[in-house]
Amino acid sequence: MHSAPFSVEVSVTSLAQENEYISNLDPLKADQLIQKVPFLNLKKDTIELVLLLVDIMPSMHEIHTFDKYQASAAIRDIGFLLGSLKRHQVEPVNIIPELEDKMNLLGDKSGLPPRDTLLHYTVWNPTDSRRRTYTGTQDELYLIDSVVVAMAPLVKCIILLRKLHLTPLNSPEFKAICQEIFTLFEKVIEGIVMARRKVSPSYFANELRFYFDPITLNNREYLGPGAVEMPMFVFDHLLWSSDCQDEEYRIFKETYLPYIHPEMRKVYHEFEDKSSLVSKVCRLADGQIEFNNMILDSLKSLSSCCRLLKSFRMPHKKIAEEAYAHTKKPELLSDKNEHIQRNHGSGGYSTDILTHILNLTNQKIEMLDLCISNFQAPDSGRDMSRN
Ligand code: HEM
Structure with a gap:
């Protein structure tokens, strides 16, 4: 602590x-x-x-x-x-x-x-x-386990990102914290690998998923316990998205915010309307600090942390798309409304939201990588300031 x-x-x-x-x-x-x-x-x-x-x-x-x-x-x-x-x-x-x-x-x-x-x-x-x-069923037991293995390491990563917000780029600690995040996040990816290996996409899409449907209380719907309620968006928030202007993603985050642990919710609110780590370091690297190798190392480590999200999101998107490709054809369903439900996750989103979030993640990685190359480019203004 x-x-x-x-x-x-x-x-x-x-x-x-x-x-x-x-x-x-x-x-x-x-x-x-x-x-x-x-x-x-x-x-x-x-x-x-x-x-x-x-x-x-x-x-x-x-x-x-x-x-x-x-x-x-x-x-x-x-x-x-x-x-x-x-x-x-x-x-x-x-x-x-x-x-x-x-x-x-x-x-x-x-x-x-x-x-x-x-x-x-x-x-x-x-x-x-x-x-x-x-x-x-074994599929359901593995689905639960795949979230259990991922949850605690994800929470630890979020706490470490908070610490990173206070750590100077020009200190060896910055890279060390990124490395810690890197190691922990492997467990989060392990969760996805387990789901991919052990949960049948067709069983998920045609059976399991319906237990996570919303129920009505207080004349409104409350979402069911789908894995979309992992605080992954809090990790995003601290790393690259607290100042992201994308309206669709903002609505997505706010939809799931009430469903995460109250402590994680507090962390989310703490960084609301603040600069994300990626924006902060890009601003610094863009003319405010002298070049040195330690800072370069820090920037590269942060870029590796961002790439972790890709390593989670790409296989996860594949699982989701495979599962939804296994949904029964509308003509085989007795209730036609079921077709609409079957093509949406427990949060009411289709798999398109996963593509959208992945694209946003990729854009931020590109932005950070551009900052890094400007920072180390020999003929940039930065390099001249080194002389
Ligand atoms: C058969 C397995 C799975 C399927 C078919 C699946 C499908 C989906 C779908 C369709 C969404 C879009 C949102 C919605 O639900 O409405 C979603 C979001 C999400 N799921 Fe899964 N999921 C599966 C397993 C998992 C597991 C095991 C984890 C975590 C260990 C996970 C973590 C997430 C997260 C964090 C999101 C939010 C989007 C993001 O941050 O990229 N899912 N999933």
């Missing part, structure tokens, strides 16, 4: 402890009952799913006694029933109207929306025999 200039303190250790603590909780005494969910989903038994939901649902009085960790564990377990019912076209609140007040209170207590998020589904989901799933 570093001190002072930041208004927010985030500790990776405390987040890891929080994950373990919430995973171990079972405030609804649902450990056994929740294991029925995959079987009920296979049978499409919505009546039993509703009964199970009613069974585990805490009273308002109980919810008032919960702390934020118990509230989070309760939302996790209720969430498996919400997503399951929605997958079978049942809007939960239409069957259980008191759901709204209860989920609102649980959401308020946990500092998150009134339904389950990716955090509940993955890092707050217990392991082994207590693991909660919608289907119990």
